[in-house]
Amino acid sequence: MPKTKTLVSAFAAILLMAGTASADELAKYDVVDMAIPTSLTGKAGDAAAGEKVFINRKLGNCLACHQVTALKAQPFHGLIGPTLDGVAERYNEGQLRLQVVNAKAINPDTIMPAFYRTEGLHRVLKKFDGKTMLSAEQVEDVVAYLKTLK
Amino acid sequence: MKFFWRDITLAVATLSVAVGVGASSAxxxxxxxxxxxxxxxxxxxxxxxxxxxxVDTFQNPGMLWVEEGADLWTTVDGKAGKSCSTCHGDAAESMKGIGARYPVVDEGMGKLKNVEQQINSCRGKNMEAAPYKWESKEMLSLTSYVNHQSLGLPVSVKVDGAAAPFFEKGKAFYYERRGQLDMSCSQCHEDNAGNMVRANILSEGQINGFPTYRLKWQKPGSTHRRFRGCNKQVRSTPFGYGSDEYVNLELYVKWRGRGLPVETPAVRN
Structure with missing residues (x-):
């Protein structure tokens, strides 16, 4: 968490220096051909850290809905979403990133939450309001982990 | 969903054959x-x-609250010196059907009222007694007792006429996404009923057994407690106990279970 705060502060500082009035702390990204081609943090994620975020029930909690054979040591994989076995062969990095950041940009009706979005939400609990489910760094770590699922 | 149930059915059927057990609830x-x-x-x-x-009355832990409710039914409370039974007599007759057809429109209030609200209305107007707090032992007991008088009767709520606008509001709530997880009731309980979320199976979210004894809670809870829990799970600000939003939702969700038997007190995980 301290790392995240530092990152956010750094970002805010840059925005202030640029004379931007907005308090928007979200990393900016471009969607190109239903994908986000570039890293939210400007660097590659850490797959090992991403696996932890992926499993953690208070962070990614991805196994609530998805199945991953490589994680069969973890009990109870949900059956709401598709298996993620081989997901890296079906989608490129940019597509995986958009899927994690905001799956609704791909399928507006999906049940999958947007892990890096704060706008357009309704009645968010106060302690989560204005916050993303994952930090930009955690998104990149999860994307790096997903890239290992071949 | 179909795959899942078929798998379970096959697995249980296979097991039954293997151990020589005949057809059962499998x-x-x-x-x-x-x-x-x-x-x-x-x-x-x-x-x-x-x-x-x-289904075993002696094992069902919710029956303790039903029994407590039976005691409250005949207990005088309030300045008017009345109990429920003073006006309503034998609950087995006078309360039969209530659990199947509430919430209903209260013309005086100009909106829906559910069983909890009817109990407190009676306590105020007729008994001159203080209202029960929502989720209090007394409220859960009396609501359980009243709804239990409809055990086995098919759920049949009125959703047309004066109830129509409230029904529509409840329906809109059901399909509206909310919270940081940005999910609607329908996405879990309509689209994914029967699917596993981690270790838990999603049901249709029917409310024909409330107050329901939940093993997780180790006591019965109201529909509104369950709604609040669901809302918080998708990281959304819940509405208050007895709020118009939840009573409207209660009518809509109850309608979704039309024809199902009243099961109060149901036992759930």
């Missing part, structure tokens, strides 16, 4: 009164143990 295609058309009570999503616990 036949998921026949849920008796607990399924009406495509609507299935939460009962059908539970384990055999939970189902056995519910």
């Amino acid at each position: 036949n998921a295609a026949d849920w008796g009164p607990y399924q009406v058309e495509d609507r299935r009570s939460g009962y059908t999503y539970m384990t055999d143990e939970s189902r056995a616990m519910q």
Whole structure:
């Protein structure tokens, strides 16, 4: 968490220096051909850290809905979403990133939450309001982990 | 969903054959009164143990609250010196059907009222007694007792006429995404009923057994407690107990279970 705060502060500082009035702390990204081609943090994620975020029930909690054979040591994989076995062969990095950041940009009706979005939400609990489910760094770590699922 | 149930059915059937047990509740295609058309009570999503616990009156822990409610029914309270039974007599007759047809429109209030609100209205106007707090032992007990008088009767709520606008509001709530997880009731309980979320099976979210004894809670809880829990799980600010939003939702969700039997007190995980 301290790392995240530092990152956010750094970002805010840059925005202030640029004379931007907005308090928007979200990393900016471009969607190109239903994908986000570039890293939210400007660097590659850490797959090992991403696996932890992926499993953690208070962070990614991805196994609530998805199945991953490589994680069969973890009990109870949900059956709401598709298996993620081989997901890296079906989608490129940019597509995986958009899927994690905001799956609704791909399928507006999906049940999958947007892990890096704060706008357009309704009645968010106060302690989560204005916050993303994952930090930009955690998104990149999860994307790096997903890239290992071949 | 279909794959999942078929897998379970096959697995149980295979097991039954293997150990020489005949056909039992393993036949998921026949849920008796607990399924009406495509609507299935939460009962059908539970384990055999939970189902056995519910239908055995002596094992069902929710019956302790029903019994407490029976005592309250005849206990004088308030300045008017009345009990419920002073006006309503034998609950087995006077309360029969209430659990199947509430919430109803209260013309004086100009909106819906549910059983809890009717109890407090009676306590105020007729008994001159203080209202019960929502989720208090007394409120859960009396609500359980009142709804239990409709045990086995098919859910049948009025959703047309004066109830129509409230029904529509409840329906809109059901399909509206909310919270940081940005999910609607329908995405779990309509689109994914029967699917596993991690270790838990999603049911249709039927409310024909409330107050329901939840093993997780170790006590019964109201529909509104359950709604609040669901809302918080998707990281959304819940509405208050007895709020118009939840009473409207209660009518809509109850309608979704039309024809299912009143099961109060149901036993659920």
